[in-house]
Amino acid sequence: MTVTNLKLISEREDRFVEGHRLCAGCAEPIIARQVLMATEKPIVVSNATGCFEVSTSNYPFTSWNVPWIHSAFENAAATISGVEAAYNALKRKGKIKEDIRFVTFGGDGATYDIGFQAISGAIERGHHFLYICLNNEAYMNTGIQRSGATSMGASTTTCPAGTCVPGKREFPKDLTKIIIAHDLPYAAQASPHNFKDLIEKAGKGFEANGPAFINVIAPCPRGWRFDSAKTIEISKLAVETCLWPLYEFENGKWQLTGDSRRIAEGGKKQLPITDWLKSQGRFSHLTKEKWAGVVVEIQKNVDKKWGELLKLCKQ
Amino acid sequence: MAIIAMNGDQAIALSWRQIDPDVVAAYPITPQTIIVEQFSEFVADGLVNTEFVCAESEHSALSICIGSAASGARTATATASAGLAFMWEVLYVASAMRLPIVMAVANRALSGPINIHCDHSDSMGARDSGWIQLYGENVQEAYDNSLMAFRIAEHPEVRLPIMTCLDGFIVTHSLERFEPLPDDVVKQFVGEFKYRRSLLDVSKPVSMGPFDGTDYYYEHKYAQVEAMRRTIPVINSVAKDFAKLTGREYQLIEPYKLEDADYAVMAMGSTAGTLKETVDELRAEGKKVGSIKLRLFRPFPSAELMKMLEGLKGVAVMDRAISIGASGPLFPEVRSALYEAKHRPKLSNYIYGLGGRDVRPEELRSVYNDLMSGSGETVNYLGVRA
Amino acid sequence: MPGERSSEMEEGAVIIEPGSSRKYKTGDWRSKRPECDELKCTNCLICWIYCPDNSIIVENGKRVGFKLTHCKGCGICANQCPAKAITMREEGA
Numbered sequence: 001m002t003v004t005n006l007k008l009i010s011e012r013e014d015r016f017v018e019g020h021r022l023c024a025g026c027a028e029p030i031i032a033r034q035v036l037m038a039t040e041k042p043i044v045v046s047n048a049t050g051c052f053e054v055s056t057s058n059y060p061f062t063s064w065n066v067p068w069i070h071s072a073f074e075n076a077a078a079t080i081s082g083v084e085a086a087y088n089a090l091k092r093k094g095k096i097k098e099d100i101r102f103v104t105f106g107g108d109g110a111t112y113d114i115g116f117q118a119i120s121g122a123i124e125r126g127h128h129f130l131y132i133c134l135n136n137e138a139y140m141n142t143g144i145q146r147s148g149a150t151s152m153g154a155s156t157t158t159c160p161a162g163t164c165v166p167g168k169r170e171f172p173k174d175l176t177k178i179i180i181a182h183d184l185p186y187a188a189q190a191s192p193h194n195f196k197d198l199i200e201k202a203g204k205g206f207e208a209n210g211p212a213f214i215n216v217i218a219p220c221p222r223g224w225r226f227d228s229a230k231t232i233e234i235s236k237l238a239v240e241t242c243l244w245p246l247y248e249f250e251n252g253k254w255q256l257t258g259d260s261r262r263i264a265e266g267g268k269k270q271l272p273i274t275d276w277l278k279s280q281g282r283f284s285h286l287t288k289e290k291w292a293g294v295v296v297e298i299q300k301n302v303d304k305k306w307g308e309l310l311k312l313c314k315q
Numbered sequence: 316m317a318i319i320a321m322n323g324d325q326a327i328a329l330s331w332r333q334i335d336p337d338v339v340a341a342y343p344i345t346p347q348t349i350i351v352e353q354f355s356e357f358v359a360d361g362l363v364n365t366e367f368v369c370a371e372s373e374h375s376a377l378s379i380c381i382g383s384a385a386s387g388a389r390t391a392t393a394t395a396s397a398g399l400a401f402m403w404e405v406l407y408v409a410s411a412m413r414l415p416i417v418m419a420v421a422n423r424a425l426s427g428p429i430n431i432h433c434d435h436s437d438s439m440g441a442r443d444s445g446w447i448q449l450y451g452e453n454v455q456e457a458y459d460n461s462l463m464a465f466r467i468a469e470h471p472e473v474r475l476p477i478m479t480c481l482d483g484f485i486v487t488h489s490l491e492r493f494e495p496l497p498d499d500v501v502k503q504f505v506g507e508f509k510y511r512r513s514l515l516d517v518s519k520p521v522s523m524g525p526f527d528g529t530d531y532y533y534e535h536k537y538a539q540v541e542a543m544r545r546t547i548p549v550i551n552s553v554a555k556d557f558a559k560l561t562g563r564e565y566q567l568i569e570p571y572k573l574e575d576a577d578y579a580v581m582a583m584g585s586t587a588g589t590l591k592e593t594v595d596e597l598r599a600e601g602k603k604v605g606s607i608k609l610r611l612f613r614p615f616p617s618a619e620l621m622k623m624l625e626g627l628k629g630v631a632v633m634d635r636a637i638s639i640g641a642s643g644p645l646f647p648e649v650r651s652a653l654y655e656a657k658h659r660p661k662l663s664n665y666i667y668g669l670g671g672r673d674v675r676p677e678e679l680r681s682v683y684n685d686l687m688s689g690s691g692e693t694v695n696y697l698g699v700r701a
Numbered sequence: 702m703p704g705e706r707s708s709e710m711e712e713g714a715v716i717i718e719p720g721s722s723r724k725y726k727t728g729d730w731r732s733k734r735p736e737c738d739e740l741k742c743t744n745c746l747i748c749w750i751y752c753p754d755n756s757i758i759v760e761n762g763k764r765v766g767f768k769l770t771h772c773k774g775c776g777i778c779a780n781q782c783p784a785k786a787i788t789m790r791e792e793g794a
Contacts, residue, residue, distance in 0.1 A: 006746040007762035018755040018771040019722030025775035029753040042517035061722040062522035067514040070524035075378035082382020089337040089366035121371030229776030413713035522716040534707040535714045
């Protein structure tokens with residue numbers, strides 16, 4: 001069982017350090033720190049182009065205290081496949097003695113869209129690596145443009161809310177389900193507010209007998225328009241509204257975790273999606289009377305997907 | 316060793332079997348497919364220890380090679396045409412990261428229209444990427460270049476990725492006699508893989524592929540320029556070692572009957588072979604002509620080229636690729652190399668063989684006739700029904 | 702820090718000093734700084750797990766201070782502290 005005792009973890013050396021250029025209140029370093037706490041084995045990290053990569057490797061500064069590689073935007077999963085292949089080859093020859101784990105960080109751009117091919121291929125080939133999707137629902141690094149992960153109704157710079165169009169018209173891809181369709185050993189959805197859940201999931205991912213994937217909601221103060229102090233609060237709201245349920249797929253079995261399980265079992269109430277929409281400036285146009293129908297559509301979709309998930313988890 | 320018969324693809328696969336790289340990651344594309352198919356048979360029969368990764372695309376294939384080479388593993392791949400084009404972005408990254416990846420390129424035309432036959436548009440399109448480029452005329456050369464490529468790329472003064480080019484179908488699929496080296500000789504010639512930094516050296520964590528601002532990018536690129544500058548002496552010294560083993564001498568540029576020639580035609584790849592036939596015929600008629608085979612395209616051997624061509628009356632540069640809106644890609648580089656020569660030959664360009672259009676000795680003869688009669692344009696299109 | 706000339710830089714633009722970003726002081730980004738009422742603090746370390754910038758100093762399982770060289774003043778620690786022990790104060794106030 002992965003150690004989630006904060007006091008014990010705080011005694012370890014930091015694998016990811018301060019001095020990076022991520023915005024104040026960015027969820028990505030919070031998530032990365034938690035993931036890196038999920039194993040004490042030596043690790044190698046690959047990182048797709050994006051906020052996280054650029055801000056933590058601004059030459060000559062690096063925030064990484066572990067081996068780390070970035071090569072391009074759409075190929076972080078392919079890059080780590082190469083590292084893992086080399087590890088297998090060299091371990092077989094007795095040239096490497098350590099038991100090393102491999103983890104990839106990619107944003108939703110790199111994972112849902114441009115890098116989808118690479119992650120699908122890497123999973124199909126069965127490389128032993130953990131892929132963490134830092135989902136802030138847009139191509140944030142290039143200026144908050146919409147991605148396949150952007151929420152319906154969100155205003156981004158390539159689907160702005162205007163007088164005629166209320167932001168993004170499409171619902172996001174359910175990438176977690178698409179990845180699960182590859183029938184990999186482990187996949188999950190997580191949120192940085194529930195660090196115990198995230199660290200345990202990452203721990204399972206690191207020890208999975210094959211590829212593992214965790215999709216993590218990563219609220220972005222800049223792109224989603226909220227006060228930088230509220231990042232963790234908002235990630236919790238994503239789960240409490242059932243917009244971003246916490247669940248895992250482990251060796252073929254689906255199960256809810258954290259607040260999602262409590263909501264399913266009746267121990268906690270599902271919050272209305274309006275709470276979520278009110279909390280961020282990217283949805284502020286939806287308070288207008290003319291877009292009331294959009295809010296209804298969004299709630300309907302949350303409920304539909306939640307219902308589907310409940311069935312899969314046999315709740 | 317005994318002379319055997321194989322096609323170019325098989326010979327490349329053989330060279331890989333003998334070298335037994337740590338990792339091969341590739342995606343199939345005509346006319347390179349035999350390389351990966353043959354090599355995967357070696358894997359299936361346990362003849363190599365290679366971790367063979369069937370990538371889901373060429374962009375991923377080269378990205379996998381990057382991850383592998385960055386992890387202290389000897390890494391090889393192969394591609395052609397659209398596959399090389401798909402890798403284009405990461406070619407630059409592999410070179411910038413100074414990873415000694417060895418890639419065989421089965422020269423094939425770029426789409427469109429889609430065409431599976433030989434021309435040099437694919438590797439020419441990659442000429443700015445910082446990869447070393449060697450071109451082989453026939454199966455023997457394809458095999459020999461493949462062996463030397465590992466030594467060249469991995470040399471501590473160089474450490475750049477390298478592509479060894481062989482003409483698609485013409486060399487890749489033609490059965491030719493050639494003399495391979497024995498397995499143990501290959502192993503000794505290529506040696507153990509030595510790397511500078513590895514991601515798997517977990518006790519010495521490094522960050523590879525950082526973000527450069529305006530204050531560092533130029534210096535990092537310049538370091539690649541310097542590495543390329545150090546490459547020619549390394550290529551020559553590796554060729555010298557190779558000659559000691561095999562008796563086969565490889566130069567950067569190979570002259571044929573050039574000593575007292577007035578006119579010469581230059582080409583890369585298999586056409587250099589056909590040219591030798593044409594030269595022999597013309598010489599038999601008393602014409603003072605010769606030919607030049609360019610083996611090394613990147614780094615471009617300007618100084619050596621100037622020395623060799625200076626004093627000739629006329630040189631026709633044959634390009635099996637076209638930079639639409641300009642000329643062939645090889646031509647301006649040759650012209651530039653000769654700009655400061657005291658006695659510059661008259662230079663002309665012949666675009667030929669695009670999309671595998673066959674070039675016959677008669678057509679090559681017409682190029683010599685143009686040279687000798689002083690006719691022809693600066694840029695000519697040989698063999699097209701205009 | 703690496704040399705400034707091309708020939709002095711590590712081959713392949715590799716950064717060989719892990720964690721070198723510690724030398725880059727992001728502390729001057731902030732306009733608010735965290736302050737902790739020691740009497741209220743229970744050393745739960747919730748602030749530490751949520752800090753994006755490793756700026757909660759923990760020794761022997763106790764929160765002993767804030768790393769003001771790097772703290773960007775996001776306010777997550779104050780927002781999340783279960784004991785409401787942390788407040789954000791305007792810089793220069």
